[in-house]
Amino acid sequence: MSTEALLRELRRDLHDGGLHGCLLVRDLHTGEELGIEPDAQLPVASLVKVPLALATVERIRRGELDGATMLDVAPGRITTPGPTGLSRFRHPVRIALDDLLYLSTCVSDGTAADALFGLTPPARVAAILQEFGLVGITVRHGMRELSETPEERFDAGQAHLAHSLAIDAGTSGRGHRVPQLDTTRANTGSARAYADLLQALWTPSAIPPEVAARVRELMSHHLLRHRLAPDFSSDATTWSSKTGTLLNLRHEAGVVEHADGQMFAVAVLTESLVPASAQPGAEALMGQVARRLRDHLRQF
Numbered sequence: 001m002s003t004e005a006l007l008r009e010l011r012r013d014l015h016d017g018g019l020h021g022c023l024l025v026r027d028l029h030t031g032e033e034l035g036i037e038p039d040a041q042l043p044v045a046s047l048v049k050v051p052l053a054l055a056t057v058e059r060i061r062r063g064e065l066d067g068a069t070m071l072d073v074a075p076g077r078i079t080t081p082g083p084t085g086l087s088r089f090r091h092p093v094r095i096a097l098d099d100l101l102y103l104s105t106c107v108s109d110g111t112a113a114d115a116l117f118g119l120t121p122p123a124r125v126a127a128i129l130q131e132f133g134l135v136g137i138t139v140r141h142g143m144r145e146l147s148e149t150p151e152e153r154f155d156a157g158q159a160h161l162a163h164s165l166a167i168d169a170g171t172s173g174r175g176h177r178v179p180q181l182d183t184t185r186a187n188t189g190s191a192r193a194y195a196d197l198l199q200a201l202w203t204p205s206a207i208p209p210e211v212a213a214r215v216r217e218l219m220s221h222h223l224l225r226h227r228l229a230p231d232f233s234s235d236a237t238t239w240s241s242k243t244g245t246l247l248n249l250r251h252e253a254g255v256v257e258h259a260d261g262q263m264f265a266v267a268v269l270t271e272s273l274v275p276a277s278a279q280p281g282a283e284a285l286m287g288q289v290a291r292r293l294r295d296h297l298r299q300f
Contacts, residue, residue, distance in 0.1 A: 003034065006296055010289050011036060017285040018274040019250075024191035025293040028203055028255070028263040032300060034293045035191060041174065042269045043186035044137070045146060045244035046108050047251050050197065050215070051139055053105045054132075054207070055125040056097075056116050057214045065119060067098035073115055085109025105218040108243065110143035117142040122187075129197075132206045136193025146180055146246055164275040166247040180246060191267040194253040198265040202255050216240060219254065226280075228266060231287035232256040232294075241266075248272040250282060256294070264297065266290050 001009075014021040014036075022042060024035035059065045074092040085103040086093060087110050095103075097119070103112035117125075126139040166178055176182040199205070201212045201219075219240040225233070227250065232239040241254025253267040268286050272279060 001296075003296065006292065007034075007036060010292060013285065014270075014289060017282060018272055018279070019282055019285060020271040020273060021286070021289065022191045022269045023290060023293065024195045024265075024267050025290060025297060026195045026199065026265045027297055028199055028265055029261075032297055033195070034297055038191040038195070038267075040269075041136075041183050041188045041190050042251075042271065043181050043183060043246065043249060044189045044194075044269070045187075045246035045249050045251060046110075046113075046143075047189065047194065047242055047244035047253055047269075048137075048139055048143075048187040049104050049108065049113050050194075050219070050242050050253070051125050051129055051134075051137055052113060052116055052120070053101055053215050053218055054197075054201070054211065055120050055128040056101055057211045058128055058208070059120060060097075061208055061211050065097060067096065067101075069097045070094050071097060071100065071115060073111065086111040086115075101218060102221070105215075105242065106221040107223055110146065113143045132200060134193070134197055134200060137187075137189040137197065139187050140185065141187060167271075167273055167275060178247070181249075189269075191253075191269050194267040194269075195265040198253060198255050198267070202263060202265070216255075222254075227252045227283045228254060228268060228287045228290055230284070231291040232266065248275075250279075250286065252286065262298065264294050266294065 022037040022040040024033055024038035026033035060067050072092060072094050073086055085107045100112045100115050103109040104116055122139045122141055129137055166181060174183040179185050200207050201215050219242055222241055224243045227243060228241060229239050236259040238257040239254055241252055244251035248271055251269045255263060255265050257263050268290050270286060272282055
């Protein structure tokens with residue numbers, strides 16, 4: 001199948017599956033890439049935790065932070081709700097900065113991420129990205145803002161109303177009545193920008209090797225593996241990634257390393273057009289489309 005025919009078919013598959021998808025798959029050795037709307041800017045939700053991890057590890061390398069520093073996280077001081085980690089704790093906890101990095105990146109713990117943002121604010125994270133020559137990712141706020149969407153104001157049985165608002169209340173310029181989905185106010189990025197970040201972490205770049213290695217290690221232990229991992233994990237591959245979820249947004253960005261030495265960056269940012277929280281079919285479709293792009297690139 002020609003590249004043009006493949007892209008037409010995949011766009012149709014995404015549309016039929018109720019998704020608007022922005023994807024990029026890149027061969028990290030040759031630079032060859034294939035994508036669908038790879039430069040579209042979208043709110044990135046928890047994908048921002050990768051730049052946060054990078055900035056935190058870099059500041060540890062510089063001696064500005066110490067990974068062994070113990071921080072007290074008390075209920076009521078950092079109150080970001082969420083489904084995992086410290087977000088679900090009921091009592092005060094004393095935890096090392098290094099362990100907050102693990103919880104933020106590997107478990108996608110919003111409370112842990114906000115503790116890290118307390119040490120390295122969004123503007124500093126953005127500045128460190130710029131120092132490394134990484135553009136296209138905007139970091140404006142921490143994670144607490146992501147827990148103040150219309151979904152938190154509805155009962156569980158009315159979640160579809162929040163998703164309907166997310167789908168229908170946008171503007172042609174990517175503004176939105178929901179601030180967390182407004183690209184002029186949210187943390188944003190594109191599939192290309194995240195592929196660039198992954199390339200900088202997995203191949204020689206301005207990022208110090210020990211910093212890149214630590215972020216790669218964290219991403220390799222990411223526990224949420226229901227989207228792209230089923231299509232990229234095997235005995236002959238290693239899949240390292242980070243997911244992001246907010247209202248109708250479902251994202252994942254990662255690198256698949258093959259036993260034969262091939263490496264591909266895979267960035268998939270999607271908006272669902274279906275007003276429902278649980279959409280396992282959409283999760284599976286994301287991986288299937290990304291894998292077909294990767295398979296097409298491997299032919300060359």
